[in-house]
Amino acid sequence: MTQPADKSVKKSAASEWWDTFVVIVEALLIAIVLRFFLYQPFSIPTASMQQTLMIGDYFVANKFVWGYGKHSFSLGRYGNFTLLDFELPISNRILGRDPNRGDVAVFRPVPQDMEYIKRIVGMPGDRIQMQAGRLYINGTMVEREEIGTTTDVDSNGDARQVTVYRETFPEGTSHTIQEISDNAPLDNTPEYVVPAGHYFMMGDNRDRSADSRVLAQVGYVPAVNLIAKAEARFFSIQDNIPPWQIWQWPANVRWDRMFQLVH
Structure with missing residues (x-):
């Protein structure tokens, strides 16, 4: 009399394990679809966008607002490992609107095989x-207002005193930049004329950013090479400490930088 009951229990347990497996697979598929088409997380390893985006900041970027380009379906890198890097055979973006001056963009420079993040300065x-x-x-000088001074530390631990400014574009949008001085190598340049269908990118940490001012490294960025628009920080930790090291959180997490929009 007990044997059928035992079989029933075994079948029920197997069914529960299968249901759990299906739920996990479905959740993973949903996460992959969201990351593939809608929102993708990124982290900041260098100082080029400080203080807007600090080393150790994690942010989510909107992949559909500007439509899809050549590198939209790359799922990024983990250390030296590329999870997925699929290049669409297209020459123009699909769907979406054009970016605005002042948007913070994730993109792939033509000479590079990795993602950069900078602010769109030139249309x-x-x-x-x-x-x-x-x-x-x-031909018109962009307005800037001095806010104060602070110490900027790059990914090599090199600390420099910087002056912080609020810069305002002709359209009226403002953001924060910082300068070590006004006489650094990229503080005096020739005039760049942005080609049709391209954008000119600059880092907010002006003297510590390799950007479109360096034509051989970044240069003019084709619209089709844009990947996503930075939207909001969701995590931030000092010294680029891996976020899975939870025991390091109390002394190193920058709680005041979490869950904030990127401007």
């Missing part, structure tokens, strides 16, 4: 130049 057809540390767009 197609713009003339961009740096003179004595000041940004000029189409």
